[in-house]
Amino acid sequence: xxxxxxxxxxxxxxxxxxxxxxxxxxxxxxxxxxxxxxxxxxxxxxxxxxxxxxxxxxxxxxxxxxxxxxxxxxxxxxxxxxxxxxxxxxxxxxxxxxxxxxxxxxxxxxxxxxxxxxxxxxxxxxxxxxxxxxxxxxxxxxxxxxxxxxxxxxxxxxxxxxxxxxxxxxxxxxxxxxxxxxxxxxxxxxxxxxxxxxxxxxxxxxxxxxxxxxxxxxxxxxxxxxxxxxxxxxxxxxxxxxxxxxxxxxxxxxxxxxxxxxxxxxxxxxxxxxxxxxxxxxxxxxxxxxxxxxxxxxxxxxxxxxxxxxxxxxxxxxxxxxxxxxxxxxxxxxxxxxxxxxxxxxxxxxxxxxxxxxxxxxxxxxxxxxxxxxxxxxxxxxxxxxxxxxxxxxxxxxxxxxxxxxxxxxxxxxxxxxxxxxxxxxxxxxxxxxxxxxxxxxxxxxxxxxxxxxxxxxxxxxxxxxxxxxxxxxxxxxxxxxxxxxxxxxxxxxxxxxxxxxxxxxxxxxxxxxxxxxxxxxxxxxxxxxxxxxxxxxxxxxxxxxxxxxxxxxxxxxxxxxxxxxxxxxxxxxxxxxxxxxxxxxxxxxxxxxxxxxxxxxxxxxxxxxxxxxxxxxxxxxxxxxxxxxxxxxxxxxx
Amino acid sequence: xxxxxxxxxxxxxxxxxxxxxxxxxxxxxxxxxxxxxxxxxxxxxxxxxxxxxxxxxxxxxxxxxxxxxxxxxxxxxxxxxxxxxxxxxxxxxx
Numbered sequence: 221x222x223x224x225x226x227x228x229x230x231x232x233x234x235x236x237x238x239x240x241x242x243x244x245x246x247x248x249x250x251x252x253x254x255x256x257x258x259x260x261x262x263x264x265x266x267x268x269x270x271x272x273x274x275x276x277x278x279x280x281x282x283x284x285x286x287x288x289x290x291x292x293x294x295x296x297x298x299x300x301x302x303x304x305x306x307x308x309x310x311x312x313x314x315x316x317x318x319x320x321x322x323x324x325x326x327x328x329x330x331x332x333x334x335x336x337x338x339x340x341x342x343x344x345x346x347x348x349x350x351x352x353x354x355x356x357x358x359x360x361x362x363x364x365x366x367x368x369x370x371x372x373x374x375x376x377x378x379x380x381x382x383x384x385x386x387x388x389x390x391x392x393x394x395x396x397x398x399x400x401x402x403x404x405x406x407x408x409x410x411x412x413x414x415x416x417x418x419x420x421x422x423x424x425x426x427x428x429x430x431x432x433x434x435x436x437x438x439x440x441x442x443x444x445x446x447x448x449x450x451x452x453x454x455x456x457x458x459x460x461x462x463x464x465x466x467x468x469x470x471x472x473x474x475x476x477x478x479x480x481x482x483x484x485x486x487x488x489x490x491x492x493x494x495x496x497x498x499x500x501x502x503x504x505x506x507x508x509x510x511x512x513x514x515x516x517x518x519x520x521x522x523x524x525x526x527x528x529x530x531x532x533x534x535x536x537x538x539x540x541x542x543x544x545x546x547x548x549x550x551x552x553x554x555x556x557x558x559x560x561x562x563x564x565x566x567x568x569x570x571x572x573x574x575x576x577x578x579x580x581x582x583x584x585x586x587x588x589x590x591x592x593x594x595x596x597x598x599x600x601x602x603x604x605x606x607x608x609x610x611x612x613x614x615x616x617x618x619x620x621x622x623x624x625x626x627x628x629x630x631x632x633x634x635x636x637x638x639x640x641x642x643x644x645x646x647x648x649x650x651x652x653x654x655x656x657x658x659x660x661x662x663x664x665x666x667x668x669x670x671x672x673x674x675x676x677x678x679x680x681x682x683x684x685x686x687x688x689x690x691x692x693x694x695x696x697x698x699x700x701x702x703x704x705x706x707x708x709x710x711x712x713x714x715x716x717x718x719x720x721x722x723x724x725x726x727x728x729x730x731x732x733x734x735x736x737x738x739x740x741x742x743x744x745x746x747x748x749x750x751x752x753x754x755x756x757x758x759x760x761x762x763x764x765x766x767x768x769x770x771x772x773x774x775x776x777x778x779x780x781x782x783x784x785x786x787x788x789x790x791x792x793x794x795x796x797x798x799x800x801x802x803x804x805x806x807x808x809x810x811x812x813x814x815x816x817x818x819x820x821x822x823x824x825x826x827x828x829x830x831x832x833x834x835x836x837x838x839x840x841x842x843x844x845x846x847x848x849x850x851x852x853x854x855x856x857x858x859x
Numbered sequence: 860x861x862x863x864x865x866x867x868x869x870x871x872x873x874x875x876x877x878x879x880x881x882x883x884x885x886x887x888x889x890x891x892x893x894x895x896x897x898x899x900x901x902x903x904x905x906x907x908x909x910x911x912x913x914x915x916x917x918x919x920x921x922x923x924x925x926x927x928x929x930x931x932x933x934x935x936x937x938x939x940x941x942x943x944x945x946x947x948x949x950x951x952x953x
Contacts, residue, residue: 299904309933310890580911581912598906650926
């Protein structure tokens with residue numbers, strides 16, 4: 221769909237970005253010391269840190285990706301919400317306080333606390349950089365993909381705007397300004413989603429056509445379509461042979477595609493055709509908003525409501541779900557057809573689906589294998605849920621936030637606030653996603669736009685505000701990632717591994733240079749990966765983080781026999797095995813290399829269920845083998 | 860909260876081995892409880908999808924209720940941990 225540029229959205233975004241930049245420059249002059257730069261001096265109040273956790277963690281993937289997945293497929297998107305939130309339990313109960321106790325600025329500090337080992341520093345720094353990069357790419361590409369429909373600029377502008385603003389935020393005042401951008405974003409996001417959910421419950425459901433949308437026809441007898449005056453049925457040959465579609469050309473020369481259904485009936489579809497010269501046709505017309513042009517029709521509606529009513533009126537929070545379960549909603553499937561002349565047509569077709577089917581796990585292509593009888597198919601699902609559970613507490617940009625509060629009590633309290641804010645948000649994603657599914661504003665070509673378009677179904681100002689907030693979600697997460705990466709370079713690699721002598725001023729300067737370099741790298745990657753489907757990179761980042769970092773962190777805390785060689789080996793093996801598994805998986809074959817996924821070497825795509833235990837096993841074996849060479853240290857030492 | 864630059868003084872933290880040990884043990888117990896709850900959800904979704912997709916309390920699907928419960932229980936366990944864990948000055952093991 222072609223989305224109109226919202227000047228209000230641009231103004232709201234400029235106001236937000238201007239405010240955080242002004243705060244950053246104001247604070248920049250004060251962040252002179254390394255502790256001030258890396259950890260905001262350890263002075264951040266626990267409540268602010270808790271909300272900043274939410275701002276750091278709730279990325280574009282969380283907000284737009286989950287809402288979009290729920291809007292398109294139902295309950296399955298909510299599985300990510302559950303996994304992402306559950307991961308915070310590991311952070312609170314296992315990681316938060318020891319990490320604060322053991323470290324100073326970075327994750328490597330905590331791991332290396334007992335040992336003073338260059339191997340650990342190097343391995344932890346590389347793991348931080350790898351995970352941060354895997355996480356950075358989808359955020360930057362997401363910024364580019366969002367700016368076009370939301371604010372009306374081309375992809376690279378989105379990447380450059382986010383890259384520049386975030387680099388300025390990080391370079392000026394480091395963790396202090398990063399905290400502010402995350403705090404503001406986290407508060408805005410949770411409050412706005414809560415507000416929209418209330419509006420949604422007050423509106424209830426209706427089967428009536430929504431403004432600017434219409435219900436597509438279904439159950440139309442074949443003869444009514446093919447026998448209409450002036451209509452010519454195109455032969456089902458070439459790429460269209462054996463497809464469940466009927467193409468008809470009307471008297472104006474416009475080709476429409478219908479889908480064959482049971483009982484000699486047809487249902488209306490929508491088509492997006494890309495001709496060989498790159499020009500596009502939407503539903504048979506040149507794509508555009510002008511005279512003689514056309515665009516795809518916004519969709520998303522309930523076709524049947526419980527009791528046969530046309531409208532429910534306001535619904536309660538639980539009635540919302542029972543209504544959805546007993547309704548029938550028109551979901552959309554798609555099929556891409558490339559013909560011999562090089563024309564690519566994507567047919568979007570209706571899939572009337574009962575609520576019972578899409579309100580349970582297994583409704584999306586990602587998780588459909590959960591219903592398979594084959595055990596290895598189920599392992600993919602279990603492995604991803606394990607990675608989400610274990611990955612959160614291993615993400616470097618989350619871990620460094622623990623150094624910004626004054627003590628362990630504050631670390632604990634801020635995690636509780638973070639869990640509450642993030643938990644409320646994730647509960648809301650199910651309302652927002654299902655609300656978008658029936659809002660009449662869905663864009664069949666872009667699931668990521670579902671949440672902003674849901675806001676549009678209420679009014680255009682809400683759309684503008686939500687669009688701007690969606691875009692700024694990228695700022696909060698990317699600033700955290702760049703902070704983590706710059707800390708790994710300046711503190712772990714330059715100061716601790718390479719032993720380059722630096723005073724506080726020099727260390728802050730090198731961290732700022734590192735942040736600028738990582739910022740530039742992020743922009744380059746964001747532009748290079750523009751055409752690639754990168755959503756799965758977030759899942760991969762969780763897998764790598766969980767496999768490389770969690771075994772080392774957990775065993776360091778709970779097994780006194782852990783040696784420095786064991787930690788180094790666990791990080792290295794966990795990182796390389798998970799990365800290698802991912803690159804040899806069916807998902808990488810399909811989405812990265814574009815080759816037949818059935819030829820993939822590894823049996824399922826998500827490695828965590830194998831590589832996390834592998835990391836633990838390597839740590840134990842190597843530690844046992846090297847036990848004598850490392851003096852055991854009782855208890856924990858302070859940083 | 861101090862100024863924009865977060866500068867109210869930060870006193871040096873005092874360590875108490877007994878408190879650390881108590882909090883660690885408490886955290887591990889609560890963690891195990893949650894892992895069991897989360898594991899139950901994973902197992903039901905993977906091996907009994909038809910059960911988890913059926914209506915339950917108040918007619919709402921078990922998948923929705925269990926999913927919400929996982930989030931709400933996480934928040935409640937976090938608050939419980941906050942309530943039960945000890946901070947410097949509380950003394951050692953009880």
